[in-house]
Amino acid sequence: MSKLTESKEWQALAKHQKEIAKRPVRQLFADDPQRFKRFSCRFNDILFDYSKNHIDSTTTELLVKLAHATGLGEEIEAMYNGEPINNTENRAVLHIALRNRSNRPIKVNGRDVMHDVNLELAKMRHFADVVRSGEWRGYSGKKITNVVNIGIGGSDLGPKMVRHALKPYTRPDIRCHFVSNMDPTDMMNTLRGLNPETTLFLVASKSFTTPETITNAETAKEWLLKTAQERRAVSKHFVAMSTNLAAVKQFGIDPENMFEFWDWVGGRYSLWSAVGLSIAIGLGMDRFEELLEGAHEVDEHFRNTPFDQNIPVLMGLLGIWNNNFFDSHGHAVMPYDQNLDIFPRFLQQLDMESNGKSVDKNGNPVDYATGPIIWGEAGTNGQHAFFQLLHQGTQLAPCDFLVAAVNHNEVHSRHEKLLANFLAQPEAMMRGKDREQVIDELHASGMKDPDEILVQSKIFPGNRPNSTFVYDKLTAKTLGSLIAFYEHKVFTQGTIWNINSFDQMGVELGKQLANAILPELKNGEIIHPHDSSTQALIEEIVERRQTLI
Ligand code: F6P
Secondary structure, three states, X not given: OOHHHHOHHHHHHHHHHHHHOOOOXXXXXXXXXXXXXXXXXXXXXXXXXXXXXXXXXXXXXXXXXXXXXXXXXXXXXXXXXOOOOEOOOOEOOOHHHHOOOOOOOOXXXXXXXXXXXXXXXXXXXXXXXXXXXXXXXXXXXXXOOEEEXXXXXXXXXXXXXXXXXXXXXXXXXXXXXXXXXXXXXXXXXXXXXXXXXXXXXXXXXXXXXXXXXXXXXXXXXXXXXXXXXXXXXXXXHEEEEEOOHXXXXXXXXXXXXXXXXXXXXXXXXXXXXXXXXXXXXXXXXXXXXXXXXXXXXXXXXXXXXXXXXXHHHHHHHHHHHHHHXXXXXXXXXXXXXXXXXXXXXXXXXXXXXXXXOOEOOOOOEOOOOOOOOEEEOXXXXXHHOOHHHHHHOOOOOOEEEEEEOOOOOOOOOHHHHHHHHHHHHHHHHHHOEOHHHHHHHHHHOOOOOOOHHHHHHOOEOOOOOXXXXXXXXXXXXXXXXXXXXXXXXXXXHHHHHOOOOOOOHHHHHHHHHHHHHHHHHHXXXXXXXXXXXXXXXXXXXXXXXXXXX
């Protein structure tokens, strides 16, 4: 057994789980009129209600003890102090510096990074302003009307999610597109209908070596030059956001048009850096700074609030409780907010790339479950797709529900209908429906002697753990806070599981093999040893392409 599962805190939780599992959550509500108050927190306009999880006061006490015993407080300090907590890459982890609105010095190797952060923010402000005002012109003297962000993973999902979430605040005359996929259809579908004279490409890549991004950027450059005819046009239509100046230059982007960030910004944490340029252009830099402010306030809360009142810590601990002690599978995130429909996808990368690990920080295999599979869908769509499993399936999947009290589109009483659904689903998941209720309902519907098969199929077990967030309206500041809650939740869990949440070695093998297979597809000659399935697939695809193209 590992140190973690052997610890007295872990063992105490395991023992407590056996006891509390016997008491349904609806019973816990009935026994404690203060339950909602006891298990909810407020942060600015955000209410976090976690009372529908299978917990009582002993659970939170024991979980907080686990957090202390695993050194969460010390690890938070290490992050804020710029220590190299990404131990496999020997890097600091400082997305908190990108939104450090207090401007308090944050040092990496003795050097305050805030100077560079502020310079880049000022450069972003200037650039966003000149594009928005129309001062920045394309090669033929026309204003920019379309911005295309080329990037993948964190260089795509973060800015895309934020742009989408804050659509009500964006300028309709500068449209923004996101291209990420290696599939050329992504780029070709986007370019169709765009005019090279009025299109600006933002090439976002921390490494500037990611094949998808470089390939898409090459295609975009070719498309521009076909019309512009002169290479000088590139400097009017291409900017880069990267840590790799040499590669940016080599690609042919003017270093003047490069926005810098640093190796202590993880890809999935980069929307707060220059990678957020598409956000700043669409929303204006003031709104981008509101987003930073919302996250910064959470950073302060995370660092300074006792764990039993600390929202991201509680989120992390509840995840551990469900995952490791109730053996739950996956974690669903359901924003009842159409503009947040990309949020679950963004969280997939944030959480799964960070905590999808099976060796600990000392290189030992773990003997406990780590990061869950994250998925989700904007409400109410999920209700008509996968909620069946959430209510009655054999796998327990905890859920987060998010909603705004006020919709950006208050059309008749439609938002109330959405809110009714938002409220009903968590209640149904927690409460369930027992045999007696089912029979009463069937009797009331006129069925005197209901069939037992029908009765059984209508029973809901309940006890499905879930948490809810309610906020006033989805503003830039609120969104910044929500994202930061999830970022620090992932940090909390990674720390307790003793894994490095900040590398992503698991994405490398597939990349290596793709590099090896590419020449084999080109000339149809197998160079590397493969299993018989892969070899046959290569041969078949080569043959089909030779006949079909
Ligand atoms: O391959 C995974 C990954 O490295 C992600 O972590 C990252 O967000 C994405 O690829 C893109 O990387 P880059 O910004 O260097 O192009």
